[in-house]
Amino acid sequence: MTANRIIMTDTRDLGHIDTPVLVFGGVYSNREAFEALIAEAERLAIPPQRMIHTGDIIAYGADPQACAQMLCDLGCPAIKGNVEQQLADGALDCGCGFEEGTGCDLLSARWYAYASTRVDQDLCAWMGAMPDHIRFEMAGVSIRVVHGAPSSVNRFLYGPEPDADFLGELETVSEDLVIGGHSGFPFFRKLGGQGWLNTGAVGIPADDGTPRTWYAVLTPQPEGVKIELEALAYDHAPAIAKLRAEGLPEPYAIAMEGGPVPNRDTLPAALQARAGQELSFAPVPFETGGAAASKIQGMSAVPT
Numbered sequence: 001m002t003a004n005r006i007i008m009t010d011t012r013d014l015g016h017i018d019t020p021v022l023v024f025g026g027v028y029s030n031r032e033a034f035e036a037l038i039a040e041a042e043r044l045a046i047p048p049q050r051m052i053h054t055g056d057i058i059a060y061g062a063d064p065q066a067c068a069q070m071l072c073d074l075g076c077p078a079i080k081g082n083v084e085q086q087l088a089d090g091a092l093d094c095g096c097g098f099e100e101g102t103g104c105d106l107l108s109a110r111w112y113a114y115a116s117t118r119v120d121q122d123l124c125a126w127m128g129a130m131p132d133h134i135r136f137e138m139a140g141v142s143i144r145v146v147h148g149a150p151s152s153v154n155r156f157l158y159g160p161e162p163d164a165d166f167l168g169e170l171e172t173v174s175e176d177l178v179i180g181g182h183s184g185f186p187f188f189r190k191l192g193g194q195g196w197l198n199t200g201a202v203g204i205p206a207d208d209g210t211p212r213t214w215y216a217v218l219t220p221q222p223e224g225v226k227i228e229l230e231a232l233a234y235d236h237a238p239a240i241a242k243l244r245a246e247g248l249p250e251p252y253a254i255a256m257e258g259g260p261v262p263n264r265d266t267l268p269a270a271l272q273a274r275a276g277q278e279l280s281f282a283p284v285p286f287e288t289g290g291a292a293a294s295k296i297q298g299m300s301a302v303p304t
């Protein structure tokens with residue numbers, strides 16, 4: 001379905017981190033959700049330098065300029081998503097690689113045209129200078145933050161794909177844990193001694209029948225890292241009203257209300273089967289390789 005965009009990797013190394021980190025992505029021009037996330041980080045006493053954005057600050061919503069400026073002002077570590085890259089390049093589409101004329105292609109053309117005329121050149125240049133990946137270490141676990149996948153910025157991995165899809169990517173990196181975004185669905189997969197976490201998206205729900213959106217918190221433990229996927233409740237009505245007032249595609253408004261996500265029929269069958277069912281996740285302990293791999297067998301790594 002997609003033409004993956006292979007990237008030459010520019011990686012920013014944050015070194016060793018020994019305090020909780022909030023990882024989030026896919027703000028998607030949703031100012032109200034981003035404001036709620038920042039407030040939640042303050043409540044959790046997680047400072048901006050311990051927040052990491054996995055890309056796509058801009059997409060479907062009504063406030064592309066405001067959200068990019070907020071991320072810039074926040075000053076947290078952030079990587080380029082395909083949208084940041086495309087806007088910085090002055091490209092004509094969002095870079096997801098949708099086939100021409102498909103529902104995804106037609107909807108994305110509308111929001112991308114809206115966003116690309118509302119973000120100033122200074123912010124586009126700032127986004128273009130972001131690194132492609134971030135890496136850091138926490139409690140003995142090495143972690144690589146990517147947008148779609150290590151191999152390509154716009155590879156969609158939704159969670160239910162075969163192990164081989166993830167293992168083929170994980171074997172290309174030296175880290176224990178990969179954190180990605182792009183697809184917008186929260187999940188954690190344990191694969192041998194490695195793991196794959198998607199934080200979900202801040203800007204649009206995960207098709208679970210609620211308007212809640214998603215982020216993750218990683219907390220160092222005596223041995224390894226605790227991974228928590230958290231739902232974000234926010235004041236979604238103003239964000240939806242603005243989207244409609246700007247004439248942006250109605251399917252995004254419906255999804256933000258907790259209705260079906262656009263083009264649900266293109267998602268993996270397992271996601272379609274659980275659509276409309278409220279998600280929750282148990283915390284997952286993650287240690288690196290070997291004994292740790294067997295230790296966490298059977299832990300809740302999927303929605304509970």
Ligand SMILES: [Fe+2]
Nearest residue numbers: 056081082182
């Ligand atoms: Fe993306």
